[in-house]
Amino acid sequence: MKASQFLISTLKEAPADAEIASHQLMTRAGMIKKLGAGIYNYMPMGLRVIRKVEAIVREEMNRAGAIEVTMPVVQPAEFWQETGRFDKMGAELLRIQDRHSRDFVIQPTSEEVVTDIARQEFKSYKQLPKNLYQIQTKFRDERRPRFGLMRGREFIMKDAYSFDKDRDAAQISYQTMRAAYKRIFDRFGLQYRAVRADSGAIGGDLSEEFQVIAATGEDAIVYCPNSDYAANIEKAESLAPTQPRAAAAQAMAKTATPGKSTCADVAELLNLPLANTVKSLVLATDEANDKGDILSSQVWLLLLRGDHDMNEIKVGKVEGLANFRFATVSEIEEHFGCQPGYLGPIGLKKPVKLVVDRDVAVMADWVCGANEADYHLTGVNWGRDLPEPTLVADLRNVVAGDLSPDGQGELAIERGIEIGHVFYLGTKYSKAMKATFLAENGKPSEFEMGCYGIGVTRLPAAAVEQNHDERGIIWPDAIAPFTVVICPIGMDRSEAVKTAAEKLHADLLAAGVDVILDDRGERPGAMLADWELIGVPHRVVLGDRGLQEGMVEYQQRRETAATKVPVEEVFSFITSRLA
Amino acid sequence: MKASQFLISTLKEAPADAEIASHQLMTRAGMIKKLGAGIYNYMPMGLRVIRKVEAIVREEMNRAGAIEVTMPVVQPAEFWQETGRFDKMGAELLRIQDRHSRDFVIQPTSEEVVTDIARQEFKSYKQLPKNLYQIQTKFRDERRPRFGLMRGREFIMKDAYSFDKDRDAAQISYQTMRAAYKRIFDRFGLQYRAVRADSGAIGGDLSEEFQVIAATGEDAIVYCPNSDYAANIEKAESLAPTQPRAAAAQAMAKTATPGKSTCADVAELLNLPLANTVKSLVLATDEANDKGDILSSQVWLLLLRGDHDMNEIKVGKVEGLANFRFATVSEIEEHFGCQPGYLGPIGLKKPVKLVVDRDVAVMADWVCGANEADYHLTGVNWGRDLPEPTLVADLRNVVAGDLSPDGQGELAIERGIEIGHVFYLGTKYSKAMKATFLAENGKPSEFEMGCYGIGVTRLPAAAVEQNHDERGIIWPDAIAPFTVVICPIGMDRSEAVKTAAEKLHADLLAAGVDVILDDRGERPGAMLADWELIGVPHRVVLGDRGLQEGMVEYQQRRETAATKVPVEEVFSFITSRLA
Numbered sequence A, B: 001m002k003a004s005q006f007l008i009s010t011l012k013e014a015p016a017d018a019e020i021a022s023h024q025l026m027t028r029a030g031m032i033k034k035l036g037a038g039i040y041n042y043m044p045m046g047l048r049v050i051r052k053v054e055a056i057v058r059e060e061m062n063r064a065g066a067i068e069v070t071m072p073v074v075q076p077a078e079f080w081q082e083t084g085r086f087d088k089m090g091a092e093l094l095r096i097q098d099r100h101s102r103d104f105v106i107q108p109t110s111e112e113v114v115t116d117i118a119r120q121e122f123k124s125y126k127q128l129p130k131n132l133y134q135i136q137t138k139f140r141d142e143r144r145p146r147f148g149l150m151r152g153r154e155f156i157m158k159d160a161y162s163f164d165k166d167r168d169a170a171q172i173s174y175q176t177m178r179a180a181y182k183r184i185f186d187r188f189g190l191q192y193r194a195v196r197a198d199s200g201a202i203g204g205d206l207s208e209e210f211q212v213i214a215a216t217g218e219d220a221i222v223y224c225p226n227s228d229y230a231a232n233i234e235k236a237e238s239l240a241p242t243q244p245r246a247a248a249a250q251a252m253a254k255t256a257t258p259g260k261s262t263c264a265d266v267a268e269l270l271n272l273p274l275a276n277t278v279k280s281l282v283l284a285t286d287e288a289n290d291k292g293d294i295l296s297s298q299v300w301l302l303l304l305r306g307d308h309d310m311n312e313i314k315v316g317k318v319e320g321l322a323n324f325r326f327a328t329v330s331e332i333e334e335h336f337g338c339q340p341g342y343l344g345p346i347g348l349k350k351p352v353k354l355v356v357d358r359d360v361a362v363m364a365d366w367v368c369g370a371n372e373a374d375y376h377l378t379g380v381n382w383g384r385d386l387p388e389p390t391l392v393a394d395l396r397n398v399v400a401g402d403l404s405p406d407g408q409g410e411l412a413i414e415r416g417i418e419i420g421h422v423f424y425l426g427t428k429y430s431k432a433m434k435a436t437f438l439a440e441n442g443k444p445s446e447f448e449m450g451c452y453g454i455g456v457t458r459l460p461a462a463a464v465e466q467n468h469d470e471r472g473i474i475w476p477d478a479i480a481p482f483t484v485v486i487c488p489i490g491m492d493r494s495e496a497v498k499t500a501a502e503k504l505h506a507d508l509l510a511a512g513v514d515v516i517l518d519d520r521g522e523r524p525g526a527m528l529a530d531w532e533l534i535g536v537p538h539r540v541v542l543g544d545r546g547l548q549e550g551m552v553e554y555q556q557r558r559e560t561a562a563t564k565v566p567v568e569e570v571f572s573f574i575t576s577r578l579a
Helices: A021-028 A044-063 A077-082 A111-121 A167-188 A263-270 A312-316 A329-336 A428-432 A458-466 A495-510 A524-534 A544-548 A567-578 B021-028 B044-063 B077-082 B111-121 B167-188 B263-270 B312-316 B329-336 B428-432 B458-466 B495-510 B524-534 B544-548 B567-578
Strands: A032-036 A039-042 A074-076 A095-097 A103-106 A130-139 A154-164 A192-196 A207-213 A219-223 A230-232 A253-256 A278-288 A294-305 A353-357 A366-369 A375-380 A412-426 A436-438 A444-446 A448-455 A484-488 A515-517 A538-542 A551-556 A563-566 B032-036 B039-042 B074-076 B095-097 B103-106 B130-139 B154-164 B192-196 B207-213 B219-223 B230-232 B253-256 B278-288 B294-305 B353-357 B366-369 B375-380 B412-426 B436-438 B444-446 B448-455 B484-488 B515-517 B538-542 B551-556 B563-566
Touching: A021 A032, A021 A458, A032 B074, A032 B111, A039 A044, A039 B074, A044 A130, A044 A154, A044 A167, A044 A458, A074 A077, A074 B032, A074 B039, A077 A103, A077 A111, A111 A130, A111 A154, A111 A428, A111 A448, A111 B032, A130 A167, A154 A167, A167 A192, A167 A207, A167 A412, A167 A448, A192 A219, A192 A412, A207 A219, A207 A458, A263 A366, A263 A375, A278 A329, A278 A366, A294 A329, A412 A428, A412 A458, A428 A448, A448 A458, A484 A495, A484 A524, A495 A515, A495 A538, A495 A544, A495 A567, A524 A538, A538 A544, A538 A567, A544 A551, A551 A567, A563 A567, B021 B032, B021 B458, B039 B044, B044 B130, B044 B154, B044 B167, B044 B458, B074 B077, B077 B103, B077 B111, B111 B130, B111 B154, B111 B428, B111 B448, B130 B167, B154 B167, B167 B192, B167 B207, B167 B412, B167 B448, B192 B219, B192 B412, B207 B219, B207 B458, B263 B366, B263 B375, B278 B329, B278 B366, B294 B329, B412 B428, B412 B458, B428 B448, B448 B458, B484 B495, B484 B524, B495 B515, B495 B538, B495 B544, B495 B567, B524 B538, B538 B544, B538 B567, B544 B551, B551 B567, B563 B567
Parallel strands: A192 A230, A294 A353, A484 A515, A484 A538, B192 B230, B294 B353, B484 B515, B484 B538
Antiparallel strands: A032 A039, A074 A103, A095 A103, A130 A154, A154 A448, A192 A207, A207 A412, A219 A230, A219 A412, A253 A375, A278 A294, A366 A375, A412 A448, A436 A444, A538 A551, A551 A563, B032 B039, B074 B103, B095 B103, B130 B154, B154 B448, B192 B207, B207 B412, B219 B230, B219 B412, B253 B375, B278 B294, B366 B375, B412 B448, B436 B444, B538 B551, B551 B563
């Protein structure tokens, strides 16, 4: 490819709304161009990256035995009504009507349509397992689209769906996909982790996210540096403390803490470690009848250590708390006789259900609110000042330094960007859509399903978040828009430069290398800056002076200085670097 | 590929709504599956064809210097408002609103968005010419979607847009694309014609359709068997007759023709050739003010030979008739004093503007309505019974046997399916969107544009219309879902069959041949019928009996009998057939 025949369009400044590096750099490098909120043109330079991502994904999906289909972007609502998602999903599901006022959706995923295919096509267990996938345009009407391709509204996703005869077979399909995902992400050349994720009501451990490690990632990833344990923060278990509770050393006392309504403020005032304080969180659950009228409500008090954060997923798994909400101020006043900020488990006006985090259950001489404004209790002890806790559970997010659940040391936390997800669905969709096959016993049986997504247009953005510097993007070879760029200095003035550049270009092309020759005639500084911004990983600079000595300059995008290479060896030098 | 790992799903019966062969056969062969009116899943077997079409199109577009981009499916309405198409286009433009009630369209094409890209990216004439293309999902909300992929609502189209500095350069871009289209359609292995089409208000001859020849085509194609002249019926010129008008031989007479209101009925009653009759078509044009109120109307009478059909495009080009409509019955009665069916140019109540087809102008002793119910005039002659015509024009569709405009003989007519269109747009969009670049003279100048479409999902349907028989589809090699199918008979019983089949499969795969081995264990009859329906062009059947003699059977899908080939030669036999 010659640059004069391509569309290269770099910008000095990033757009004002670009908050993160990938959005800034991909826009400046001319890879994407915003058309509307969360809607982008994939420009030629960016589309080359996307096509390489697609090709790797397709190749590995095919290798894993998945079969490619394409399901429509515009889908009749009737399928989405069968599972109830047409009504249940929020405004992010874009609902439209055609000229005859019939309802449609723009697909955000395709569980319904693929399940419809399965119930028509897979009549017998003999046809199973099957895995159908597509690489297709999706739309989610995000309330606040931002971060460029990271959280766009229109995007390209690879979504695969497995159909199996039973749960054991579904687990094999899941593991096959998981292995394919590892191959895919290995090939991308990115640092990533497969982290355990919550599988919701379905249970089991068959839900993992593939997270690209990046300091700007939206997700917290918990991992053990000594083992392969990794989970997202929602999922990561905090082990029960192993040390016994210390004996009570202090008497309980009421202490004035005027205006100190947070654990941190109280700890500072009392000159105590934050870990000696206990925070009180008040939740509520409602009983409703079929019409949705609330018949009665139950108030719950959760106790967590002052330095710990509540984990909503874990709280939701406590029996009775599946559909919890935060209590209202009036509910709090009714039960505690006090406004939030000074709450505690002692001296309630009306009884509540108490749930105690594992770490709180082993505390001695702790501090909590006194249920009286501007007062806290100190020296509180279980079994003496209040009964021993009966409902103890894991309610909190893990923190760095917690013990790894696999016993291999302490946990660490880093940030990640979710670019893939493998998920065991069970019979959620097949049951709702009456999608059955004839099992070996001759009876209709619902498909056991799994779903497997990769954000094809999100992936380049994640790659940039992980791989960039102050000069621009640093693409891994596998998904770079071009693998090699040839930058001739003064090509229009020097026949030697022109000849050498064109020969190297032709030789690399013939060897199947994805190379671009910058024949635009830009000034050297601007030309080199463009390619550093665009992030092509391998660069050759040819100039008259160097060629007089028979040398050209090679530089990998991560390197800080160029290497002089004899012009007659540069082809083999580059190809050996790529091999 | 092994069939057991693929999705093969053939049907004995076509769906009731499938009216044409391609819809019936592609559904029966499991290539497409209807999800809603005009909305289809592209099933694995069909998607393979579509991907091959895409690959050929992409390769030739790149070779021609076009640059690939992807423009969003969901496009903000503001761009469509700039050109007025948001309001002007009919209900086939699917308009939607997002969660914030902002207007969007689902793209049916992308002139607006690509022009927006050009006005931002191409600042100087030095950056031109440029041609941007995409292969992308489109949506047209057809009132009556039908014919499967032929006239669907959601479809895939390759749309390219050229930007040039002036009209001469635009013509070069047009010719470059035209040449690329010829290469593309040659590679598809289909019989097609590039036919001249009408370029509307822009004028000139830079509009051609690429039509796949098929008896079931919706379009009539006019061509000269002795030359490369070809045009669609709207465009094809009918030459002025070269023979002089015969002298009048009859006196004009009024003849009773009770109940005979068509030329055909009158010709039969009077025992005259239909070509001796003249039909009267009454049109009207309106003068309106800026608000659209009609100020005055003009009635026109068009005379065509009884055996000729009016061509609305040609009529619209007669000065004054650009926005013609058919006259109302009351307008007809007011001017002719008679109901339709017995109208003619003689004896009007009020004057009309007369436009006479070239062929009518040279008629003598002709028959027309008498402007009195149940009566016609015979023996009518120009210059005697009514004045010589002053406004003579080409108003009719050509018919087979007309002289070719290039003087190379007589025209013939066949049916075609439009699968591509190259079109010079001029400055229609760049003017509306103020899309300019700096010209060599330093002044802003509007881009000269062209647009170039190929119906990627329509093409396979057109290929099937052209290439099928009573057993199923006959794919050209280049776009077949698989090039070769290996059908082993009794693979589960015979080790020899299994070994030979798997060896041939592996050898062909290694040679890069797109081969499928049918290891499903179907009965031989059902297996062979499946592959004849699917239409794989090259088939090898291996059976125990043949292998004992060292022979296998090869059959091209068009052939009526198999060829025996020694098993050790079958690999080279097939690869030589493919070369």
